[in-house]
Amino acid sequence: MIIVLMYNGLIHKKNEVDNAFGGMDVQLKKRYDLIPNLVSTVKQYASHEKDLLEKVTQLRAKVTDGQMSTDEKVALDNEISQTIGGIMVAVENYPDLKASENFLNLQRTLNEVESQISASRRAFNATITDYNNAIESFPKNIMAGMMSLKRKEVFVVHEMERQNVDVSKLF
Amino acid sequence: MKSIEELRGVYEQNLKSRLEDLEIQRKTIVKTGLIHGGITLAVAALGLFMDSPPLAIGALIVGLIVLAIRVYKKMEAYRLTYKGQVVAEVIRLIDDSWSYSSETCIPKADYMRSKIFTHRPDRYNGDDYVKGTIDKTDFEFSELHSEYKTTSTDSKGNTRTEWHTIFKGLFFHADFNKEIKGETFVLPDTAEKLFGKFGQRFQKMSSKGKLIKLENQEFEKEFVVYGSEQIEPRYILTPTIMEAMVNIKKQYKHNMSFSFVGSRVFCAISIQKNMFEPAIFRSGVRFEDVQEIHSYFEVIRILIQELNLNTRIWTKE
Numbered sequence: 001m002i003i004v005l006m007y008n009g010l011i012h013k014k015n016e017v018d019n020a021f022g023g024m025d026v027q028l029k030k031r032y033d034l035i036p037n038l039v040s041t042v043k044q045y046a047s048h049e050k051d052l053l054e055k056v057t058q059l060r061a062k063v064t065d066g067q068m069s070t071d072e073k074v075a076l077d078n079e080i081s082q083t084i085g086g087i088m089v090a091v092e093n094y095p096d097l098k099a100s101e102n103f104l105n106l107q108r109t110l111n112e113v114e115s116q117i118s119a120s121r122r123a124f125n126a127t128i129t130d131y132n133n134a135i136e137s138f139p140k141n142i143m144a145g146m147m148s149l150k151r152k153e154v155f156v157v158h159e160m161e162r163q164n165v166d167v168s169k170l171f
Numbered sequence: 172m173k174s175i176e177e178l179r180g181v182y183e184q185n186l187k188s189r190l191e192d193l194e195i196q197r198k199t200i201v202k203t204g205l206i207h208g209g210i211t212l213a214v215a216a217l218g219l220f221m222d223s224p225p226l227a228i229g230a231l232i233v234g235l236i237v238l239a240i241r242v243y244k245k246m247e248a249y250r251l252t253y254k255g256q257v258v259a260e261v262i263r264l265i266d267d268s269w270s271y272s273s274e275t276c277i278p279k280a281d282y283m284r285s286k287i288f289t290h291r292p293d294r295y296n297g298d299d300y301v302k303g304t305i306d307k308t309d310f311e312f313s314e315l316h317s318e319y320k321t322t323s324t325d326s327k328g329n330t331r332t333e334w335h336t337i338f339k340g341l342f343f344h345a346d347f348n349k350e351i352k353g354e355t356f357v358l359p360d361t362a363e364k365l366f367g368k369f370g371q372r373f374q375k376m377s378s379k380g381k382l383i384k385l386e387n388q389e390f391e392k393e394f395v396v397y398g399s400e401q402i403e404p405r406y407i408l409t410p411t412i413m414e415a416m417v418n419i420k421k422q423y424k425h426n427m428s429f430s431f432v433g434s435r436v437f438c439a440i441s442i443q444k445n446m447f448e449p450a451i452f453r454s455g456v457r458f459e460d461v462q463e464i465h466s467y468f469e470v471i472r473i474l475i476q477e478l479n480l481n482t483r484i485w486t487k488e
Contacts, residue, residue, distance in 0.1 A: 020401065023401070023402050027402075107484075108484060108485060108486050109486060111484045111485055112349075112350075112485045112486045115349075115406060115409070115485065116402070116406055118405075118409075119402050119403070119405035119406035119409075120402045120405070122385075122386065122405045123401040123402045123405050125386070126383075126384055126385075126386070126401070127401070130384075
């Protein structure tokens, strides 16, 4: 009886992790969907930022293209975050663009999505901590060993993102 | 926010003279009470002296009724003048665009909408209602007291009604700056405080939704969070907001509950004493009283500022 409860409990926790990753994925997808809008709006005013715009389009194509592992997705997403950040800084040079209704809307939507992403990352980390606590504490660890459940890593902010942004490097 | 010096300045300039005028009114009430009380007791004593208990009891009953009616009327008048002249002035000092009504309170429907308290109140009252806006955020605030009753019948068939307080204190709600679809509750963490880790087991049992564990340890010690799902509470309770809630809790030292429902944030601060009421048995000419009234109203501004409600960088205008 105890074994059944332990087994079910662990399976429950494992599924919660998958579910939380799913939740995060949805938010990330929302951001990918915004990229074409961002590119077309910025293009009208800031043709000099072609490189950044092309880069973000390519990254988007890559991430929506095929099957990728969780780690790869996370790495690509970090890169997308940085490029979008770069575009937002570049925009400072174009007052017309900054003032345009379209761009303001887009900026608000991006802010919204960013805070949703950060919320879902925190939810994801909380579930992973819960899962790791379960599979590593006695006696569940024996059961987890038999079920070959492995410790999962929490979502950490990429080393590059943690450093202070050096604006000059972005151009 | 007004500094203590500024507040003291206003007190010396405007309020002190008003309070001194009110002091005469207060002294009359005390005098009326003492005279009536004295006469009542004297007649009752006379009754006892004359060995006539009915006279003593009759004098006591009639005397107390007259005393209650006369003193109550005078006290009501004193209370209303105090609120109109002193409390309203303190609010004007904080922001003169806010509207204040001393005899109304937040509607019961809004209180119920917050879903902070599960018990349906049988008696609901309050006063000192303030309504206004700070920058882009509109808010409502008042003192509230909600109670429910239980009736029991003993073996002799006598029914007894008892009133139990659900909430007593300050109730506040304001427009929230993000779009929310679900419901999120931030409640005082009594279970964990009383029973430690073991208390966490009780936390899981709630009608308010799923238990949400957040990463700010200090916040987790003070509050317990429930939500209809895992992500939205984290979208609302950013690290900044969690820290702000801990700070407000530390500053006011009262139990606080928050809920995020519909497009609004609700906040209930439990305070047992009656606020914004004048003292009867001591002098009302005291700067500390004015300072206390000011600090309770300041909670509105502090909540809106600390919870960043005026920041509108998300999709909600």
